Amino acid sequence: MRAATAAYVAGLLDGDGAIQAKQIMRRRRAYWCISVNISSCIPRYLRDLRREVVLGKLTAWQPKDGRRIAARWSFHGDHALRLLKALLPHLRLKKRQAAAAIRFLTASKKRKTRTMSTPLIKARANAVACIIRGNDKTRKQARPTKKRGIR
Numbered sequence: 001m002r003a004a005t006a007a008y009v010a011g012l013l014d015g016d017g018a019i020q021a022k023q024i025m026r027r028r029r030a031y032w033c034i035s036v037n038i039s040s041c042i043p044r045y046l047r048d049l050r051r052e053v054v055l056g057k058l059t060a061w062q063p064k065d066g067r068r069i070a071a072r073w074s075f076h077g078d079h080a081l082r083l084l085k086a087l088l089p090h091l092r093l094k095k096r097q098a099a100a101a102i103r104f105l106t107a108s109k110k111r112k113t114r115t116m117s118t119p120l121i122k123a124r125a126n127a128v129a130c131i132i133r134g135n136d137k138t139r140k141q142a143r144p145t146k147k148r149g150i151r
Helices: 003-016 043-053 078-087 095-111 119-133
Strands: 017-026 029-040 057-061 070-076
Touching: 003 017, 003 029, 003 043, 003 078, 017 095, 029 043, 029 078, 029 095, 043 057, 043 070, 070 078, 078 095
Parallel strands: none
Antiparallel strands: 017 029, 029 070, 057 070
16 A cells, blocks of 8 residues: 555544454454544545455445445454554554554454454453453543632
């Protein structure tokens, strides 16, 4: 991926994207999945970028209430890992989340499993989920401010 394309996609991910950690149950086992999504109301832009990047899955749909067509560009597993590694130097707002997702995906790839039975994967998954949700334990929690009435 060219540097200009990586910077453009990183801007889209910072503005209209999401990095998510999801827990999926299959055959009585819990698995963690990292997904990266970029949404847009103009599918043509995402379609052109997907041709250049050649990763992920592009889906478009028409909402039932008659609004504009919406599109989502999704990345899972190895595609998410490759994308996040390419975009990491260009990200600004989601850099910490991307780094945590990369750490989790590389650790689970080395173990060749993403099940919760592996203690390392379980610890990494919980850390990634906390970071992605925004309640990082190492960061000080903001105190709620008192609401003041109008004087």
